[in-house]
Amino acid sequence: MQYRPTEIESKWQQRWAEAKVAEVDVTAPGEKLYMLNMFPYPSGDLHVGHGRNYILGDALYRFFRMQGRVALNPMGWDAFGLPAENAAIKRGIHPREWTLGNIGRMKQQFARWGILYDWSKELASCEPEYYHWNQWLFLQLYKRGLAYRGTAPVNWCPQDQTVLANEQVIDGRCERCSAIVEQRELSQWFFKITAYADRLDAGLDTLHEWPEKVKLMQRNWIGRSLGADVDFDVPALEHPIRIFTTRPDTIFGATFMVLAPEHPDVPKLIADHPDREAIDEWITAVRNQTNLERQEKGKEGRDTGKTAINPFTGEPIPIWLGNFVLPQYGTGAIMSVPAHDQRDFEFARQYGLPIKIVVRPASGETLDDANMTEAFTFKDESGVAANSGPIDGMPVPKAIETIIALIEERGIGKGTVRYRLRDWLISRQRYWGTPIPMLYCDKDGLVPVPEEQLPVTLPLDVPFTGREGNPLAKHEAFVNATCPQCGGPAKRETDTMDTFVDSSWYFTRFITPRDDQKIFDSAVVNRWLPVDQYIGGIEHAILHLLYARFITRTLHDMGLVAFEEPFARLFNQGMITKEGYRDPHGSWVPIAEVEWRDGKPYRGQTELTAEVGKMSKSRYNVVPPDELIEKFGADTERVYTLFIAPPEKEAAWSDEGVIGAYRFLGRVWHMGVAIIEALGNGQPGGDTPRAVLRKMHQTIDAVTKRVEKFEFNTSISGLMEYSNTLGDAVGANAASLRKPYEALLQMLHPFAPHMTEELWSMLGNEEFVLTSRWPVADPALMQEDSVVIAVQVNGKLRGQVEVPAPPDEATVFAAVFAHERIQTWVSGKEIVKRVYVPGKLVNLVVK
């Protein structure tokens, strides 16, 4: 009987769907487990790289449900976003139609992979039933002052014709389309995530089951800095200028001050400057530069001709303007300590400003201040304050503490904490998103849409003409509304929300997705959340995961949820890459067009370069699952995908490697057929051989531990080993292997669910997915009959002896001395203490 995966798989997929096996009653008793894969953007077709993500989640889900947990595994769609709108412009399909079509195809693909989702909980963020609550959430934040409209320099993507959040700008380019982002001064909607900076930072310490890497990235992004705000008197102004520094201990070395060109005091300071026009011109030029251009240009500055008084030395220091001082961070003004800050040092050298050393090495080593090539940055006890009056001789940390106390005493400033994090810009000048529920009334100004009027429905009948701004703004019926306060005419806000708003709370909605009275039921949500296991790509380390942590805290503060962290355990799977080919001009060559000559890739007469990279259509290196499943079955793809490498690692897809997984499943299949035949022949069962039983319990023990640790690759290799053991035994007495074989099927089920389900029923058992449990290892039966003891003398292997298990000391001694090649010996790790024989040190190592 041949292994025919295709027939088996469609049969069971249909059966699982009909029986709704994954549907969960959220009020049912039992030990809950909330599994979640990050809900995908419905971009259309899924390739094997996407598959890794969902297969991994499904394997884990099946494992947990076999362990008796009430496991919820929902799936939905992050369905708003730019690609749908671009498709509409390019191909004349409505974004909604395009999105829903893609969702249909992706659902089919999930089914073909044998993935069990609770489809009764399905949601799509583009439907009014969902974005209604997105708008409701916005209003709650608005009420609490956490959503506000403000004017600020923002990132503008000229390609996508919209503003972007800081998190969506990568190396000065748009995350989505790679166009160079421009700075524009615009009035926009923000969420006040900075109000939660301290809690978002502190909360990271409680996330013990998150990858360190992700926590570190978030920590860097939030950028908590401890320091001090200090006022410097400025004779030319009526008020002092406040600076922020993380190194107040170096204040005696502050030899000049630098302001951002945007600093509010600048116009006054340069008002009577002889080169005022030139400086103004320079300021305008700097303001119009993108961050990228500023950095490329290097440091540039202008002297204002005015001075500030260093509050500790009492000396006047020049005030400069500098393009490297950021207006948005700190106070937009810095004290420059060129001796101990690299940027200040470079600036001082460039403009010939004085450098004064005020920290020296604790080691007593002297510093050569005449030939400095870089700043001496002592951040810890390795440095002590020098030339610094009251703090002279203090190690840096102590000096910081003391000087802050002095600053506060004198009333010229205070110790402060600053964050790099900036408010989350959530408005987008695009159509396909959640309308922001706000109105502009000539009389009442900015007016929120009353909750009972929600949802503000996104009109579907809009023209998609291309690049002339947001089509929503041209929809008269949408734009013109009535002011709920005065009853007069009002205009609707036409900006829509960043889709990251949609995804920052969807995990709470999955519990009660059809509730049309409220966003969710707090009691039920508090039972099911936090999510026990969250799975997704590392690309969301900052964006989605930070926003979700923020919004969850706001929900907590509204009294809607009891927890502050939405995801207890996080796992980031690695990408699947595939070799692709480029011609000498750099264009990608479809794999089908590559010819091989002397082991080298060619197209026509040109030799090609092989490259390994992310699968994408533009690279022509996508492996679609269809053919693969047609030929080998979804179980093979699942097993191969999990076996290929540790799941957190990037892995290169190998078409040859797939065959190994297929052969393995084939062997398991044929072994099963042989056992079933033997049982059917009335062959006496007989006792399972001890060695097989032992291997079974050892394997159960090992595989259980490995799956819990996400070590799917070694779980599968363990099962291969075990199956090889069974394969060797099957010739002797197949009928005696029923139990050990069933254990193999049980452990293999999360990886190859269809085949194991089929064999399970061929063995006459009840439906697997509904009844079977994960096997439990018996430690007593794992014990070996004998133990091999390696005898080492001075680290060299001298021989081996075998004694019955468990080994006792006397037997080991006797056996070792009886061994012809061993005259002396000593200690091992587990049984014996170390023993010294005259002149030699010998070890016993228990294996």
Next chain:
RNA sequence: GCCCCGGUGGCGAAAUGGCAGACGCUGCGGACUUAAAAUCCGCUGCCCCGUGAGGGGCGUGCCGGUUCGAGUCCGGCCCGGGGCACCA
């Protein structure tokens, strides 16, 4: 520049401080076949000695340290990947 994470056969990778390379791919040899595919069996880190059974040496990026014993722990380098980047 700062901060992380890696470096083991031809390839993907295993290895609570205890016989490095499990498991799989590739390759080679064989069985089956008219033939091929598929399948099954054997070998497969490198070098040397031996006709053979077998034996010996070297091996986890480099240098050093701890230890009876190091891929694993410690110190210093080299190389690769990732994150942040005028954040004061």
